[in-house]
Amino acid sequence: MADKVRVAGVGMIPFSKPGRSESYPVMAEHAARAALDDAGIPYEAVQQAYAGYVYGDSTAGQSALYSLGLSGIPVVNVNNNCATGSSALWLARQAVASGAADCVLAVGFEQMRPGALGRIWDDRPDPLHRFLDRMTELQGFDDGIPVAAQLFGGAGIAYADTYGTSPATFAKIAVKARRHAAGNPYAVFRTPVTEDEVLASPHIYGPLTRLQCCPPTCGAAAAVLCSRDFARRHGVRSPVVIRAQAMTSDSPTSFGTSGSTDMMRVVGYDMTREAARQVYEAGGCGPEDIGVVELHDCFTANELITYEALGLTPEGTGEKFVLDGDNTYGGQVVVNPSGGLLSKGHPLGATGLAQCAELVWQLRGQAGSRQVEDATTALQHNIGLGGACVVTLYEKDQ
Template structure:
């Protein structure tokens, strides 16, 4: 792989609650058109498309892309659970970096149903059998609690047991997310909440209350990826490039006899992917001022502070209490409001994170803009089953 790969256009649509959105194909087309308009190019110049979604039939990607035109290009449908959007981006970047093509679009969308995530097949082995089996060994199984809440709630409890914190810390993260989302017109939840309200909301599982859990959401986002040569030839902006990117899957530590719940939900995947990215980019976590990370539950945001190296292991409580995860602190985490408040339309999430960080690096985030000179931005997108994508963006002078 060689050559600079630039994000030349991004776009997304406002996220909404299930039942209030357009159909998936219309949402995907709208986001793609927004990204193409931002790039300033016609769809006819796009050579490949990678389209991500979790809940849908086999060629839903074509259904969305065909709204832009039927140009005969390869359209690849992508499903990697909640890291689907970033996996589509990873494939697009690889295609351009390899020199095989010069301009690719990555699109992600999800038309979700109300309620907790669930599988749609009961006549075959579940994809997450290993993780659920390990979880059940560690903490049992509750029939009346959503599986994802049991996984991430269990990880939160493991952190609490290990470091002696309480779930009020998770509540404080939820409050921070809403505060950030108040300035995001694309976010589904923008009203402020208090720690007391979070802790008083119904218990979902273990240390997790409802307001510590991301909502089912509908939405779409997209990014246009191009080589530097293509961008220069067509007069496109080259002010943001992908400096490094890594996609990891589970290691033996997620399932072996010594695994804890933090490892079951992807701590080691994230830590390894981040290490690869820091090394490839030549940039350390102490140099990052803005991050979009996968806060499907506030417990996961807390754990991810440490897996990404934003704060040393065991110090996330101090990190939160000192305000180092928000404006005026060391690094602004999820200025968009994150999955908790912006929403989590599974296939769109990774590309929505990309869009927010590109806007931040360009200085186009309006009231959410992180102050000071931004040189780099970090993205973390996690899918159980499992896959984790970490991406480093760099501002180019």
């Protein structure tokens, strides 16, 4: 499993609001074709495929990929909540790194409905019941507020209570997201906003206002991964490889007894910290070596706590990190140059692969006006409650 896996090609389509997109098979086909064209290889060269989506019927992956050809290859459908796209990427990388396949396609897509996320099945246990039970014990439950906002807003309350963080600091993250997205033609929201506008938007929960919450989004993204030998044989020119990758799920600290956990742990702080630790150890580097990051900013609160979980700044210094501009161009590391989930959008199954596409473009120097200067290493963070966290380290192969 030690051989580095090459990202041969990436592709995505412009994200859009629900009701304004094409159907999911069309979106997925376009993203997959873009990735194959970017790699310069035909679909017939792909030996396995992993298709990620959250809201869709079984075998939607086959429905999406059959438009590329009826090649008979294994198509595995993946559903891991908001970490679905990067879970498909993780499986694809494992297949190549283990030698089970030389060329694998990972595609993620989502055709979402307007409004907050909700359950589909109400006649069976909720897989998030542990999270909701723990949240209710820690802060109560309000059935008039979206559950995700209560979970991540609660994490923001826990952080602010511990470190005295100002509401304006959370708002600054949303302002930064829009500023970055202005240079991204794939993003849903590209119009800049001010800190006052963010704070004045309708209050949702804790420090969160509406402009600090990611929108429901439709879209698709894809990546083609291959071995070094396949790249040589097929003339793949992409210089980007996956240097290290880790996937984690919840530990006892997520649901610890009163006093031993808080809402930051409930929403995956420790999952992220452990995945990052594994990646830094396997990659032989540290957070100080990273120049660009795409992290899971489903809410501004999660971006703030993730700075620390990834080790980008010491615990308790997230506010200073923001105020000093260390999360943007000219600072320590550029976080979410794409605009992130807050502004690019969050089509659940596609998000992890859209993050991959952005970082590959950054390392190739193809990111246009949002290009991070001299980017040679990049870090991706994608999390889903339930839970799963995938952290991926990319590098420009020398």
